[in-house]
Amino acid sequence: MAFDTILRGGTIATASDTFACDIGIRDGRIAALGEKLGDAKDIVDVTGKLLLPGGIDSHVHIAQPSGPGIVMADDFALATRSAAFGGNTMVLPFAMQQKGESLREVVAAYHKKAEGRCYIDVSFHLIIADASDAVLGQELPALVHDGYTSFKVFMTYEGLALSDMEMLNVMSVARETGALVMVHAENYDAIRFLTDRLERAGKTAPHYHAASRPIPVEREATHRAISLAEIVDVPVMIVHVSNRAAMEEIRRAQQRGLKVYGETCPQYLLLTEKDLEGLNMEGTKYVCSPPPRDKESQQACWEGLQQGVFSLFSSDHCPFRYDDPQGKMNPKGRTSFRWVPNGIPGVETRLPILFSEGVSKGRITLNDFVALTSTNHAKTYGLYPRKGTIAVGGDADIAIWDPQRKVTISQSLMHGGSDYTPYEGIDVTGWPVSTMVRGQFVVRDGKLVGKENAGAYVARGKSDLARPAGTQTAGR
Numbered sequence: 001m002a003f004d005t006i007l008r009g010g011t012i013a014t015a016s017d018t019f020a021c022d023i024g025i026r027d028g029r030i031a032a033l034g035e036k037l038g039d040a041k042d043i044v045d046v047t048g049k050l051l052l053p054g055g056i057d058s059h060v061h062i063a064q065p066s067g068p069g070i071v072m073a074d075d076f077a078l079a080t081r082s083a084a085f086g087g088n089t090m091v092l093p094f095a096m097q098q099k100g101e102s103l104r105e106v107v108a109a110y111h112k113k114a115e116g117r118c119y120i121d122v123s124f125h126l127i128i129a130d131a132s133d134a135v136l137g138q139e140l141p142a143l144v145h146d147g148y149t150s151f152k153v154f155m156t157y158e159g160l161a162l163s164d165m166e167m168l169n170v171m172s173v174a175r176e177t178g179a180l181v182m183v184h185a186e187n188y189d190a191i192r193f194l195t196d197r198l199e200r201a202g203k204t205a206p207h208y209h210a211a212s213r214p215i216p217v218e219r220e221a222t223h224r225a226i227s228l229a230e231i232v233d234v235p236v237m238i239v240h241v242s243n244r245a246a247m248e249e250i251r252r253a254q255q256r257g258l259k260v261y262g263e264t265c266p267q268y269l270l271l272t273e274k275d276l277e278g279l280n281m282e283g284t285k286y287v288c289s290p291p292p293r294d295k296e297s298q299q300a301c302w303e304g305l306q307q308g309v310f311s312l313f314s315s316d317h318c319p320f321r322y323d324d325p326q327g328k329m330n331p332k333g334r335t336s337f338r339w340v341p342n343g344i345p346g347v348e349t350r351l352p353i354l355f356s357e358g359v360s361k362g363r364i365t366l367n368d369f370v371a372l373t374s375t376n377h378a379k380t381y382g383l384y385p386r387k388g389t390i391a392v393g394g395d396a397d398i399a400i401w402d403p404q405r406k407v408t409i410s411q412s413l414m415h416g417g418s419d420y421t422p423y424e425g426i427d428v429t430g431w432p433v434s435t436m437v438r439g440q441f442v443v444r445d446g447k448l449v450g451k452e453n454a455g456a457y458v459a460r461g462k463s464d465l466a467r468p469a470g471t472q473t474a475g476r
């Protein structure tokens with residue numbers, strides 16, 4: 001038998017090309033692209049379907065500690081099952097350090113949580129909360145060497161926010177080791193000042209979350225993060241950008257030739273701060289940071305995607321249950337927006353939303369869609385060309401996509417641990433019907449066929465963005 005599987009009759013789309021072609025898969029890899037490939041154990045008719053590189057969601061939070069009494073809705077099994085149904089073949093969650101913790105021990109603990117519990121492939125970014133000499137001098141460089149080649153720093157959040165000095169020190173390690181720094185850009189002191197003022201005025205309902213972190217909070221921090229990165233001369237990825245002012249900061253930096261990159265997310269294309277005004281506590285369902293803004297900000301985020309200011313479209317999946325004292329409705333959260341856990345589910349809906357709102361509605365091309373949801377993630381985080389494209393020699397990570405299928409997004413269709421989707425009732429055109437990871441179906445014709453231990457941990461190379469020009473990834 002020439003192949004284990006042949007996908008026959010489909011149309012392949014990569015970040016650069018769209019062409020009708022069969023795919024021959026052997027030993028988990030793409031072994032041939034062509035016509036009349038011969039025989040296989042499993043010949044799958046995919047006539048009328050698109051064959052896309054599996055989605056890579058490079059910004060998800062899974063099983064992270066989220067404060068006293070609060071529990072995330074997904075463990076690794078739930079999150080990766082949900083991701084697979086959404087057409088993803090790999091996710092990159094965070095291994096989050098807390099003050100005083102050893103990074104090595106944190107990484108070991110997250111591996112333990114994920115081990116044998118993933119339906120799709122997984123790799124970890126680090127979150128640096130304790131930028132001590134020992135962490136920056138020893139643990140971090142050693143971890144980068146071992147394939148943890150990206151780390152996120154926070155400019156806000158109690159216990160996570162780094163000072164400018166700490167940011168500079170982390171960025172210096174990234175420069176020395178060739179790692180990529182991801183930045184959550186919001187001004188911590190401004191948020192605390194505004195939150196205190198709102199609470200003193202009795203303004204504690206969920207929608208005041210948006211008022212506590214207005215656009216200047218994000219714009220200022222974005223500008224500062226870019227300036228710090230410029231001072232150190234290191235590439236930087238500004239994550240979950242929500243509005244025009246922050247987007248324009250990134251664009252200006254790019255126009256000045258700086259290696260500054262941007263990511264946006266579905267919530268900034270589809271939600272607005274009005275969603276936080278839901279009756280009773282319904283608004284908590286949309287509490288995330290930065291908060292959803294307004295229609296003009298949505299338009300700006302589209303322009304960022306269309307004009308290449310943003311190279312990544314990620315979910316920032318960070319699910320909590322709504323009707324749950326360990327989730328959005330925790331007793332303290334009822335007293336003030338300050339205590340509502342930040343984050344919303346989205347790993348399963350990211351691809352259908354961008355396909356429908358972007359490709360089906362003519363805002364972006366199919367090839368842009370592939371770049372924004374898969375290829376650029378692989379290049380940015382040291383996975384390309386093993387992941388993120390459909391090419392001979394690469395992993396057979398494939399989403400089989402029905403471009404015509406019309407679906408109304410509903411919680412009843414979701415496969416994660418949350419009890420709501422923020423996108424309830426939104427109509428989409430285009431839906432993933434099957435997802436294959438390294439040649440094995442995880443979801444086939446809408447049914448779960450994969451096993452909870454099918455996903456593997458993938459150690460990563462250096463980011464293409466952190467390499468000197470001319471030394472981009474080549475080969476596996």
Ligand code: URP
Binds near residue numbers: 184
């Ligand atoms: O509200 C959000 N985005 N929660 C997830 C954590 C983060 O900052 O990305």
Ligand code: ZN
Binds near residue numbers: 184239240289
């Ligand atoms: Zn963040």
Ligand code: ZN
Binds near residue numbers: 059060061316317318
């Ligand atoms: Zn996040």
